[in-house]
Amino acid sequence: MTALARAEERAEQVVLVDGLAVRFGEVEAVAGISFDVAAGEAFGLLGPNGAGKTTTIRVLTTLLKPGAGTAFVAGHDVVRDGLAVRQSIGYIPQAISIDGALTAYENLEFYGRATGVPRRERRPRIEEAVEAMQLESFLDRLGRTLSGGMLRRLEIATALLKRPVVLFLDEPTVGLDPTARRLVWERLELLREEAGTTIFVTTHQMEEAERQCDRIAIMDNGTIAALGSPGELRQRFGVPALEDVFTKVTGGRLEEGGSFRDVRASRRRSRRLA
Amino acid sequence: MSARAADVRAGSPESALRLLPVRAARLRDGTVAMGWAELRKLRHDHLDIFTRSVQPLLWLFVFGTALRHNQALAGGSDDYRAYLAPGVMAQAALFVAIFFGLGVIWERDVGQLQRLLATPMPRLGIVLGKAAGAAVRALTQAVVLLCVIAVAGIGIRWSVPRVLGAVVLLLLGTMAFACLSMILASLVRTRERFMGIGQLVVMPLFFASSALYPLAIMPVWLRVVAHANPLSYEVHGMRDLLLGISAGGVLWLDFTVVAGFLVVTAVIAAKTYPRAIL
Numbered sequence: 001m002t003a004l005a006r007a008e009e010r011a012e013q014v015v016l017v018d019g020l021a022v023r024f025g026e027v028e029a030v031a032g033i034s035f036d037v038a039a040g041e042a043f044g045l046l047g048p049n050g051a052g053k054t055t056t057i058r059v060l061t062t063l064l065k066p067g068a069g070t071a072f073v074a075g076h077d078v079v080r081d082g083l084a085v086r087q088s089i090g091y092i093p094q095a096i097s098i099d100g101a102l103t104a105y106e107n108l109e110f111y112g113r114a115t116g117v118p119r120r121e122r123r124p125r126i127e128e129a130v131e132a133m134q135l136e137s138f139l140d141r142l143g144r145t146l147s148g149g150m151l152r153r154l155e156i157a158t159a160l161l162k163r164p165v166v167l168f169l170d171e172p173t174v175g176l177d178p179t180a181r182r183l184v185w186e187r188l189e190l191l192r193e194e195a196g197t198t199i200f201v202t203t204h205q206m207e208e209a210e211r212q213c214d215r216i217a218i219m220d221n222g223t224i225a226a227l228g229s230p231g232e233l234r235q236r237f238g239v240p241a242l243e244d245v246f247t248k249v250t251g252g253r254l255e256e257g258g259s260f261r262d263v264r265a266s267r268r269r270s271r272r273l274a
Numbered sequence: 275m276s277a278r279a280a281d282v283r284a285g286s287p288e289s290a291l292r293l294l295p296v297r298a299a300r301l302r303d304g305t306v307a308m309g310w311a312e313l314r315k316l317r318h319d320h321l322d323i324f325t326r327s328v329q330p331l332l333w334l335f336v337f338g339t340a341l342r343h344n345q346a347l348a349g350g351s352d353d354y355r356a357y358l359a360p361g362v363m364a365q366a367a368l369f370v371a372i373f374f375g376l377g378v379i380w381e382r383d384v385g386q387l388q389r390l391l392a393t394p395m396p397r398l399g400i401v402l403g404k405a406a407g408a409a410v411r412a413l414t415q416a417v418v419l420l421c422v423i424a425v426a427g428i429g430i431r432w433s434v435p436r437v438l439g440a441v442v443l444l445l446l447g448t449m450a451f452a453c454l455s456m457i458l459a460s461l462v463r464t465r466e467r468f469m470g471i472g473q474l475v476v477m478p479l480f481f482a483s484s485a486l487y488p489l490a491i492m493p494v495w496l497r498v499v500a501h502a503n504p505l506s507y508e509v510h511g512m513r514d515l516l517l518g519i520s521a522g523g524v525l526w527l528d529f530t531v532v533a534g535f536l537v538v539t540a541v542i543a544a545k546t547y548p549r550a551i552l
Contacts, residue, residue, distance in 0.1 A: 091392040095385025113307035
């Protein structure tokens with residue numbers, strides 16, 4: 001491929017991953033994966049605990065340097081152009097990133113400043129995000145008094161202020177009740193329709209992925225075991241539901257990943273969000 | 275590649291130089307954003323300032339009054355409480371600063387840190403802004419203490435430039451120790467471990483300094499340690515300004531040592547801070 005063709009491909013693909021690998025000592029968390037995500041797509045990264053989903057998202061958000069391979073986000077190399085990547089993305093980690101000691105509005109203002117929204121635009125953009133995520137009723141409440149669904153919507157709102165090209169969400173609906181979960185997805189869909197934002201999401205929820213994602217990659221042991229649209233995957237494996245695809249490609253064995261610390265943290269989080 | 279991407283990239287020395295104002299502006303904005311958030315948090319939690327002021331007041335009025343007429347301790351002042359006052363102000367700020375890293379560990383555990391590090395804010399800006407937050411807490415405490423000192427009639431030199439100078443030195447020192455605390459926080463995994471390490475660091479810093487007693491009455495080994503302790507310079511400078519006791523030191527050296535200590539700890543903290551998420 002010529003350099004020009006490569007550059008063109010980069011412009012169309014919001015996320016472009018080629019041969020990406022990450023090692024933690026002896027453990028190969030991500031073992032040479034390749035995939036791409038087109039502009040405006042909703043892309044789901046699925047897999048059991050310890051499959052390498054969060055590691056992948058951390059590389060794409062420049063928090064972690066890959067051992068091998070390349071990754072481009074919004075046309076920028078995550079290693080060489082980390083700052084440009086950080087200026088183009090919104091990232092909502094699995095854990096709660098809202099400051100409990102600040103009000104909802106102050107959290108919005110803080111992330112407006114932190115992501116470099118010009119001072120004059122800050123207020124209108126906050127109003128826009130508040131409306132899009134329906135936060136009007138609790139703007140003056142401290143973060144620590146908000147419910148799980150409110151927190152997630154507020155987080156998404158804080159990530160929208162910079163109008164990101166792509167929004168990374170790590171397990172956005174974990175610990176939420178069905179109503180809150182539906183509301184979060186409704187808002188994300190609206191965001192895609194109106195602003196054309198690319199959504200990159202990791203999740204455990206099969207039905208959710210099936211309903212909301214255009215394309216899905218199922219990770220297992222650091223590799224991509226299956227990749228395609230939910231319909232394609234069902235057809236390829238000849239099964240009625242995505243859940244069956246998941247069971248087939250991951251071997252249906254018991255989950256073994258996740259350290260004591262991770263498990264404790266995610267249980268604590270679920271309790272906090274519920 | 276877009277013009278903006280090329281803009282933020284600094285390949286050659288010339289472009290690095292050209293980008294200096296851009297980088298400086300980002301550093302300033304990042305620092306202001308973090309400092310602003312810390313200030314806001316303080317506004318929601320004003321009780322904190324008063325509960326934190328109890329301990330230094332105990333030092334000043336119980337410890338200080340008990341030893342009030344001890345001439346050796348008072349180091350040239352006729353009231354040991356006056357001699358002790360700058361030391362107690364510095365000590366209160368030191369405690370705020372050293373346990374500031376606890377917040378970093380908390381933020382890592384809840385996920386704020388990952389989020390912050392994925393924003394375009396420069397690492398140094400995050401660190402300096404956090405440190406400025408610790409300094410603001412120390413400042414409110416210092417104001418409470420100065421008011422009490424004034425009401426109790428403890429004789430310090432009430433001139434605006436002197437008090438301002440002492441406060442500036444105190445804030446620089448607090449920022450530096452807060453950066454030191456962030457370095458420690460990036461090295462440990464749990465809050466419990468950090469508490470232990472915090473105690474391990476804060477007590478020797480406090481006792482091996484001139485906060486409670488003059489360097490002159492220390493045994494030689496302790497005096498050597500105290501001379502290597504930035505807290506000694508912070509306290510010395512404040513004492514020089516507030517009481518006019520110079521004890522053979524010079525003011526410019528105090529400011530240089532404390533400011534230099536801040537630069538070194540801030541740069542190291544900006545490097546180690548992102549490690550905290552791993």
